[in-house]
Amino acid sequence: MKPIRLLAALFLSAAFAVAAAPSSALAADADSGALKVATDATFPPMEYTENNARTGFDVDLMNALAKAMGKQVQWTDIDFKGLVPGLVAHRFDVAISAIYITPERAQVVDFTEPYYAGGLVALVKANSPIKTLADLNGKKVSVQVGTKSVNFLAQNYPQVHRVEVEKNEEMFDLVGIGRADAAVTGKPAAYQFVRTRPGFRVLDEQLTTEKYGIAVRKDEPQLRDALNGALQKIKADGTYAALVKKWFSSK
Structure with missing residues (x-):
């Protein structure tokens, strides 16, 4: 094969390999x-x-x-x-x-x-009458879209009125201003919030352990x-x- 044709063949071979390679690779x-x-x-x-x-x-x-x-x-x-x-x-x-x-x-x-x-827990205001998980029934509970909280409450607490929000902090804000009675979220986030914001508490009983x-x-x-x-x-x-x-x- 002539040198020019050989170079052309090598170039085409390399180009084909690049084109065929997965984008992640x-x-x-x-x-x-x-x-x-x-x-x-x-x-x-x-x-x-x-x-x-x-x-x-x-x-x-x-x-x-x-x-x-x-x-x-x-x-x-x-x-x-x-x-x-x-x-x-x-x-x-x-x-x-x-x-x-x-x-x-x-x-x-x-x-x-x-x-x-971790696991799911419920966060409420410190003076909330909600004491147990059963008390969540019939209440407004804020949850973050795309998290397990949404389906878990739908399947296990059908009487809860879910208030779905996009961001984690919105859940807590709704509880703070009284538009939700509780927020269901991950245990680390709930305890972190309680440590940094007085006036809230986490229910003793967890909803899940995961x-x-x-x-x-x-x-x-x-x-x-x-x-x-x-x-x-x-x-x-x-x-x-x-x-x-x-x-x-x-x-």
């Missing part, structure tokens, strides 16, 4: 040192913004995992309800945002090993395994325990 090749991670930073103490910077347990944990993997984190902010669809659509590689591991979600995405135990996991696509088992390995590493070297103490020691 191309993105990884272009920026192999970056891990694209999405979160909804409105859920303190798990993830939130302070002084225009992301902070929280999940944020610190993800940064520690990435460091153990030799990668940098490239963050994307997105509403909670868009985390799983965005992950499936290859908008990012990982989703961490106090996501409960549920059978329904596990049908669509893969999860790492659980990294923290575990948080980091979500990845089902076609990325290597990434899931790498995250699990990094989690084991930071637990072994004391990093994980230090983060738990930093964010939850006052409970």
